[in-house]
Amino acid sequence: MGTQAYGTFTGRVSGILENPVVGMAPWIVFSLLVGPGRFELAVGLALASVVVLVAAGRLVHRGSSWKLLELADVVFFGAMAVIGALAGQGTLRWLETYAGEVSNLALTAIAFGSMALRMPFTLPYAREQADPSLWHTPAFLRTNYVITGVWGLAFLVAALAGGYGDLVLHNPNNVWTGWIVQILAIAAALRFTVWYPGVVRSRARGEPGPGRAAVLVPLAGLLVPIGIAVLIFDNVWWLGTALIVAGALLTKALRTGE
Helix, strand or coil: CCHHHHHHHHHHHHHHHCCHHHHHHHHHHHHHHCCCCCHHHHHHHHHHHHHHHHHHHHHHCCCCCCCHHHHHHHHHHHHHHHHHHHCCHHHHHHHHHHHHHHHHHHHHHHHHHHHHCCCCCCHHHHHHHCCHHHCCCHHHHHHHHHHHHHHHHHHHHHHHHHHHHHHHCCCCCCHHHHHHHHHHHHHHHHHHHHHHHHHHHHHHHCCCCCCCHHHHHHHHHHHHHHHHHHHHHHCCHHHHHHHHHHHHHHHHHHHHHC
């Protein structure tokens, strides 16, 4: 690989690693995969993604300091792997049922805890993408507080949904509490993370920023695959059909309004 090609490659990798969503990828993978009979798979994939992300980060940003989210990734999933390897059948069954909620609550605590310590966990990622002159400006800091708070709320919603499925419905594999609500919460936070910085920059320039449709259109579009999932896994034909139709109509209306 030539010097120019290598520089292009590392630049692209760096751009990916500078996104805080990448640091949360192991948590998202784990919380969505874990369940009865899937703990080892979930923790194995999450830990593997942690190793890849940390190694890539050290390779691209040599000498860079560890981020809070990277440390949390290593400690939490390393601990989960050790506990899972040593646990008896009773403990393993508990982990298969509740580890998803534990991980979501842990990341919620990290998000709001980092805000309380005045170091929102998105801040180191944002600083890698911004000019140092912006690092201490009120708008830059406020943007990171808002995005970190949105992610904290998203994982809190996911934890509450999973907990309702486990403790009230006694069904960890419930399609709504185990999958749909959690995916919608994470998808909403993802879209907000992409959308909100553009809004802040546009306001600073006195220009009209991206409208709310930029957030709502992808979420409305998700209603279609959700409706299909309800038809297949929940066997409620009228609700699945209604979600598909509503998703198509709402997406069209939002695009037209935009």
